[in-house]
Amino acid sequence: MRTFALPLPLFWRGGGSTDSLFRKLNKSILFLAILLTVFLLFAGTAAASTIYVTNTTFSQIGDGNSYSDNNPSGASTVTWGLSDDYILIEDIILEDSWKAIGEYAAADRFNGSLNGYYSTSNEFYTITIMSTTVDPFEFTSGSHASDGYGLFGTVSNAEFKNLTINVNSDIIAMGNNPNYVGILAGRLMASRTVIIDNCIVQSTMTPFPMVSSGSLGSGGMIGTAAGTLTLTNSEVKNIHVMGGNHVGGFIGRTQNTVILNADSCIFSGDVEGNNRVGGFIGNFTTDSNSLFNRIQVQGTINGTHTLGGLIGTIDPDTGTTPNIKITNSVSHADIYSDFLANSSLVGGLVGHLRETTIEDSYATGNISAEGGMIGGLVGSCDNSTILRSYATGNVFVSGTYITGVGGLVGQMIGSTSLISESYSTGSVTGAYSGGFIGRIVEGTIQNCYSTGHVIGSVCGGFVGKVLDSSSTVIENCYSTGDVSGPLIAEGSPISGGFIGDIGSTRRAFATNADVSITDSISFGRYVLGQQNAGKFIGSVSFSDVLTERENPIDSTMDVEIQNSYYWDNAYLRGRYVEPIDYSITTPFIFTGTVSVSASGISKENVWFTYDPLNQPAIWSAWADTIWTLDSDPDATYGLPVFIWQIAANAPIPDGTGLFTLYTPSSGGSSTGGATISNNGSSPAPTDTTTPVQNNNTQPVNNTTPHVSESTEGGEKSTNYITWLIIGGVLIIVAVAAVFGYRYYNNNKM
Secondary structure (H helix, E strand, O other), rough: OOOOOOOOOOOOOOOOHHHHHHHHHHHHHHHHHHHHHHHHHHHHHOOOEEEEEOOOOHHHHHOOOOOEEEOOOOEEEEOOOOOOEEOOOEEEEEEEEEEEOOOOOHOOOOOOEEEEEOOOOOOOOOEEEOOOOOEEEEOOOOOOOOOOOOOOEOOOOOEEEEEEEEEEOOOOOOOOOOOEEEOOOOEEEEOOOEEEEOOOOEOOOOOOOOOEEOOEEEEEEEEEOEEEEEEEEEEEEEEEEEEEEEEEEEEEEEOOOEEEEEEEEHHHHHEOOOOOOOOOOOEOOOOOEEHHHHHHEEEEEEEOEEEEEEEEEEEOOOOOOOOOOEEEOOOEEEEEEEOOOOOOOOEEEEEEEEEEEEEEOEOOOOOEEOOOOEEEEEEEEEEOEEOOOEEOOOOOEEOOOOOEOOOEEEEOOOOEEEEEOEOOOOOOOOOOOOOOOOEEEEEEEEEOEEEEEEEEEEEEOOEEEEEEEEEEEEEEEEEEOEEOOOOOOOOOOOOOOEEEEOOOOOOOOEEEEEEEEEEEEOOOOOOOOEEEEEOOOOEOOOOOOEOOOOOOOOOOOOEEEOOOEEEEOOEEEEEEOOHHHHHHHOOEEEEEOOEEEEEEEEEEOOOHHHHHOOOOOOEEEOOOOOEEEEEEEOOOOOOOOOEEEEEEOOOOOOOOEEEEOOOOOOOOOOOOOOOOOOOOOOOOOOOOOOOOOOOOOOOOOOOOOOOOOOOOOOOHHHHHHHHHHHHHHHHHHHHHHHHHHHHHHHHOO
16 A cells, blocks of 8 residues: 655656666655754754843743743743853842852853843843952852952853943952952853943042953953954943953953954953953953954053053964954053063063064053063063054153163064154163164064153164074164263263164174164163163174175175255263264264354254155254155265255245255265245244154044844854744655655555
8 A cells, every 4th residue: 555655856766877876865865854853853842942031030040940031021931051042131239149040060161141231121130249248249159269250250152232240349359279360250161252342440449440360361351262252342441450460351261262253342441460360351362363443441450561552462372373463443441560680571452472463553551560571562472563653751661670661662673673654752671772662683674763861871763682693673763862871870871863783792893693674763861871882883703894885785684774864963971982983984974053144044953854654754843843855866976965945834934045065975064955934033942843743643532332133042042043044944845754664665666
């Protein structure tokens, strides 16, 4: 007897090779279809429920018991699991202590979601942490030494959206090993995905409430993070984060498996720890591409070793080359380090920057440290790139354990390091100090300038020291800051208008460097030293120095100085005025006396500043005039320099002409061109002139985090429906296969 069955497609019907193929594949297809169906049905039944949370039921989240889901449209009893989607429908108040949701064991981790926005009432609900009978508020967790501490302890796949956590008490972690502390979540696990959007941790207390942990991983929002983390439109406000090592305003530390995309986040408050401390992240380690965009920090950073206004250290995992980038970000934080060692790394934006790119970012905070590599923007730039960025804070380093102190970067190292179209304006104090960079081991600097006053034992207006065995290129850069060596000669003090020292501080000649300086200028008013001093370079300790007089250029020379200048009227003091001046008098010397007899103009001690980033170069002389610089393209030697004098903010007037300044080829001042109009009496020149700043794009101030427009249930509810649809389709396929198989066998009888 034949039973009813669905008809087979034509290519399934019996006969020939098709029949044989069907016999071989039929059972396999049927088995796979049933297996996939069972799997997807299991995934569907395990998908999240949407549960509405009240103040009295918040503690039930994830405990595994059955409760009402509090659904206003019709409540039902469900199990409150760790994988469910929770929505606040009223404000939550937590008093005195809280046991974190989710523990370290794999089956006990939270992988659901929490949303503070309830669409039915169109309200955002908050969570308030407060102390009534104990102080401080206590976070507790499970018994495992790797548990995290926070509202959520250990988290796998999860989403947190539209949350505001009000902190009205100090918070302390209490447990077996109270590391990994974050107010929102203590620990995010590897190989998982976590989304945090439009979440705020804030306080109105004065002083700020303290959040403290044990020895490792403390953050204002997250203690430690691994896996894939997307962090957007969020803020930590008026919080004091404390801990041992790896402490950050937002995140204490990351593990090397993290993939982090952070956008439009703000931290304001204080961060305090020992090693690897940052306003946003203390320690960032990764083996994957990561992006920090529009991050803003303000407050104070206190610690010992490796501190940064934004990030303490960026250290890609060994053997990996991820693309890590910081863009449009800013730190206004003041930084204080008390570590007495030359290995300390402190930067206004990043303490230790390795294999990372910084673009269109800046730091404005002041830095005070005891020693190490200290920079207004970056402490140590290691095989990294800095583009269109700047620092304006003052950098002060006391003590004797100093490796390099710079207005922008403390130390530059690595053959691929590049700094371009960037500047610094703050004063710099410390041994091996430079207005822009303290010490260069290797790297390239292009189109940059510094304007700050420099004080140190080995100091330069732009660079403090270029090391032996260095491969260094400096192109189209200038400094305008004054340079002051020590008042009493101790050790081997060296002062230079542009660079303090190239080579060995003991003046032993080296022969294995490749240093090139081209189209660069020093325009400080004075260079003061007790021993070696020079208006451009304080000391050059190499046997082969090439200047423009020697032609053609010999690329085998140790030091090449081409088309670079210093201001001849700068005051120079030193026991040994560098005989190496022969290497820099060949390029132009700009005299402080401008005399044009045809119009009777005679101005003494005219101050000039040079901006290679905005051509033509702008030179300021006195209040009602500016000077523009150009050179004779037809000159065969010395490239005579011309100055145009025009009224400030006005077109070039009639009768304006050209004249030359002193050059080695002319032997002195000379007049030329048409008459230069006298613009009336001229006040005395000012001490300093602010240079024209480069037209870099500055970070846009972050706005208040926007409201996440995601659905209440999040993606998990959508995925549940998707699983059901796929499961249903596969059930139909499986049924068709079963009936088809029966139909095939019956037709053969």
